[in-house]
Amino acid sequence: MAESRPEVRDRLAIIAGGGMLPRYVADAARARGENPYILSLRDESGEDWSGYDHETASIGNYSVIAETFRRHGVGRVVLSGWVRRRPEWRDIHAPLRTLRIIPSVVRTLLTGGDDAVLKMVIRLIEAEGMRVVGVHEIVPDLLGSKGPLGRIAPDAAAEADIAAAAAAALALGRLDVGQGAVAVGGRVVALEGAEGTDGMLERVAALRAAGRISQRRKGVLVKLCKPGQDLRADLPSIGLQTLQRAKAAGLSGIAVESGRSLVLERAALVQEADAQGLFVTGILPDRTEAAR
Numbered sequence: 001m002a003e004s005r006p007e008v009r010d011r012l013a014i015i016a017g018g019g020m021l022p023r024y025v026a027d028a029a030r031a032r033g034e035n036p037y038i039l040s041l042r043d044e045s046g047e048d049w050s051g052y053d054h055e056t057a058s059i060g061n062y063s064v065i066a067e068t069f070r071r072h073g074v075g076r077v078v079l080s081g082w083v084r085r086r087p088e089w090r091d092i093h094a095p096l097r098t099l100r101i102i103p104s105v106v107r108t109l110l111t112g113g114d115d116a117v118l119k120m121v122i123r124l125i126e127a128e129g130m131r132v133v134g135v136h137e138i139v140p141d142l143l144g145s146k147g148p149l150g151r152i153a154p155d156a157a158a159e160a161d162i163a164a165a166a167a168a169a170l171a172l173g174r175l176d177v178g179q180g181a182v183a184v185g186g187r188v189v190a191l192e193g194a195e196g197t198d199g200m201l202e203r204v205a206a207l208r209a210a211g212r213i214s215q216r217r218k219g220v221l222v223k224l225c226k227p228g229q230d231l232r233a234d235l236p237s238i239g240l241q242t243l244q245r246a247k248a249a250g251l252s253g254i255a256v257e258s259g260r261s262l263v264l265e266r267a268a269l270v271q272e273a274d275a276q277g278l279f280v281t282g283i284l285p286d287r288t289e290a291a292r
Helices: 021-031 061-069 095-109 114-127 156-174 196-209 240-248 266-276
Strands: 009-017 038-043 056-058 074-080 130-135 181-182 187-191 218-224 253-257 280-283
Touching: 009 280, 021 074, 038 061, 056 061, 061 074, 074 114, 114 130, 114 253, 156 181, 156 187, 156 218, 156 253, 156 280, 181 196, 187 196, 196 218, 196 240, 240 253, 240 266, 266 280
Parallel strands: 009 038, 009 074, 038 056, 074 130, 218 253, 253 280
Antiparallel strands: 181 187, 181 218
16 A cells, blocks of 8 residues: 655755765754754765664655655755765656756756756755755854954955955856865965865865965965855855865965855864964955956
């Protein structure tokens, strides 16, 4: 006999990619009295979700995802964590009711940037009658705030690097390529690509070791939302590992967009930043140029 399906209610589901963020969101939702359902992405999430109702599915199998959410009464969905592998068009399996939008899905996968792909994912989920919500709506205290988070503030040289890197990050974001940039001595030396922030910082460390970047001048990492980015998915985030890689790259600190970025492990991050002599600060970039 087929299993009866509950009516779609308002249960929260977390589509869990890689990194620590999905665990933060799940634990915070549970602390608020929610009973979140975890949809763990195969080959992306390394978390043990045995303490939660959960299932594992491939990122492109929207038929299974939609059926699972209906079966468990899901009404709200949050996208959380990184996804390293974008699905091939042949991996997409969609419910019959959404087949009409498959051609646009394939075009997005073939030609779109990460933000375009995430908007397409949101469109597919909402076509099933569910509402996608942002991580910041579930865990608002993860949002970065304006100004230094610890005891150390950027000096004049760092402020100049922040301005240069912020302008580069916004220009990069207009192309839907990445969210981060590194500037040293007022010069942009690295832009975030498909390798992600960690890979970019490793590249900066290698360039520094090879003498391609000044040993005297430190530099900064800046991470910002892309112009026009849907804030319900892929907010810029930093954590303890980001700080450690910034230190290894010889940077003096990190700047993130206030109110539009996530700061994970905040207490440990601030403690480590103060101990290492690095700053972590929230900024409000000038987006007027980026909007043109």
